[in-house]
Amino acid sequence: MATACKTSGSAGILIVDESLILVHAIADAVSRQPDMQGLGRSAPHCIPRDIPTSPPPTIAVLNPLQGDLAPSDLVQHFREDRGVQDLVAYLPQDAACAAHACLRAGFAAVVSRDRSMDKLVTAISTVLADGIYADEQYGPLSDTMIAPEPKAQDPFGLTPREQSVLEGVARGASSKEVARDLGISPKTVETHRARAMRKLGLTARSELVEHSRLNGW
Numbered sequence: 623m624a625t626a627c628k629t630s631g632s633a634g635i636l637i638v639d640e641s642l643i644l645v646h647a648i649a650d651a652v653s654r655q656p657d658m659q660g661l662g663r664s665a666p667h668c669i670p671r672d673i674p675t676s677p678p679p680t681i682a683v684l685n686p687l688q689g690d691l692a693p694s695d696l697v698q699h700f701r702e703d704r705g706v707q708d709l710v711a712y713l714p715q716d717a718a719c720a721a722h723a724c725l726r727a728g729f730a731a732v733v734s735r736d737r738s739m740d741k742l743v744t745a746i747s748t749v750l751a752d753g754i755y756a757d758e759q760y761g762p763l764s765d766t767m768i769a770p771e772p773k774a775q776d777p778f779g780l781t782p783r784e785q786s787v788l789e790g791v792a793r794g795a796s797s798k799e800v801a802r803d804l805g806i807s808p809k810t811v812e813t814h815r816a817r818a819m820r821k822l823g824l825t826a827r828s829e830l831v832e833h834s835r836l837n838g839w
Contacts, residue, residue: 730753
């Protein structure tokens with residue numbers, strides 16, 4: 623595990639890879655940026671056991687080819703279940719098909735692993751600025767190839783997972799019950815609930831129940 627501590631105002635960048643050496647190198651390069659904090663995790667199959675939840679990382683950097691999950695499933699796992707906002711695919715040089723698949727699934731950036739570390743940092747900076755980064759090494763990536771899933775599906779800016787959590791809470795279910803129903807951890811439920819309540823400007827369950835009634839949940 624590699625973690626570089628900085629101020630709370632820095633964006634958390636989670637780095638996941640089978641190579642601990644690479645994890646340390648990326649975490650160090652990222653943490654040299656004034657607005658980033660590298661959070662390294664060496665893990666097989668792209669899925670680390672421990673991911674910070676308070677707050678969750680802003681971006682996860684990983685190589686989808688190291689695991690069995692499809693890019694769309696990785697987006698679901700990290701964004702919806704773990705609260706990560708965006709994903710960056712750090713792929714081998716000859717993985718053009720995988721790069722296209724990642725962008726179609728909703729990854730915000732694809733970068734070749736044979737590029738300099740500065741190129742990866744540039745991609746992360748682009749994503750933090752709400753942009754999409756496509757490494758030209760993978761050939762032309764037309765606008766039709768870059769069709770990430772929307773981050774929010776309703777007028778209030780809630781993700782589908784956040785709305786599912788709030789619907790469960792509004793009907794009186796506990797965090798453990800919601801977690802069991804959705805197949806996620808109670809801590810993840812709490813993270814989604816807190817973020818969603820902030821988006822809605824709500825502070826109490828009674829307000830959430832009323833909001834749910836008014837919006838037909």
